[in-house]
Amino acid sequence: MYLIAVTKKIFSSCKKRSSDFDGCVKRAFNKLRPFFKKGIPEMGVAPFDPHFAPExxxxxxxxxxxxTLTLKNGGAFGLDVLRGGHWNLTLRDYSQTTRIKRNGSGVDVHVEIDHIGDMDIHISNLLRGRSIMESVLDRIINATWKPGFAVIRPLINDLVSTAFTDLWSKSFKDFPVDAFIQD
Incomplete structure (x- = not known):
């Protein structure tokens, strides 16, 4: 009951006919983020990690x-590449637009990357442990990513949208939105 009361309070200022409706809902869901990993069983919200998709x-x-590209637990399986390793991605001056809409029993999530000011990516075991060559390749990737990004942006948008649609459909399919958002 506590989480229902907290959720009602968080959404109480969101009015469907308000010019700030989208911003209000965004702020409300951001305030609910601490509950995502444990879920909110009282409202049918399954636990999930917004930064992790099993597949x-x-x-x-x-x-x-x-x-066909299949990403599992952060690893990539497909083509002729099957490797294990670690990677680190740092984005600076990053913005994205996320649109969420209900569609029957689930939700559709569409993510578009609006802007990336700068990026650094470091990948281990990219060349099977040849650290000097991997370091050189890291530098090449980090120096030349912008021209290639224009070409792969739609693929990244689609991949991220698919991941979020799967996560949000499972976790929020039974969330009673109308009980919290007033006209």
Missing amino acids: VKQTRSIAGMGY
Whole structure:
């Protein structure tokens, strides 16, 4: 009952006809973030980590050529690459737009990267432990990512959108939105 009261209070200022409705809902869900990992069983919200997806698949084909990419627990499986290692991604001056809408029993999430000012990515075991070559490749990737990013941005947007749709559909499919948001 405590979490229901807290959630009602968090959403109480969000009015559907308000010009600030989208911003209000965004602020409300950000205030609920501390409850995501444990879930909110009283409201049908399953536990989830917004930064982790157990599996995300992306399939693309154009003119008979294509690929299937399956990301599992942060590892990439597909093509001829199957490796283990660690990676670190730092984004600076990053913004994205996220749109969430209900569709029957689940939700659709669409994520678009609006801007990345700068990025550093470091990948271990990219060249099977050849650390000097991996360091050189890190520098090349970090120095040249911007031109290539324009080409892969739609693929990244789609991959992230798919991951969030899966997470949010499972976790928020039974969330009683109408009980908390007034007209």
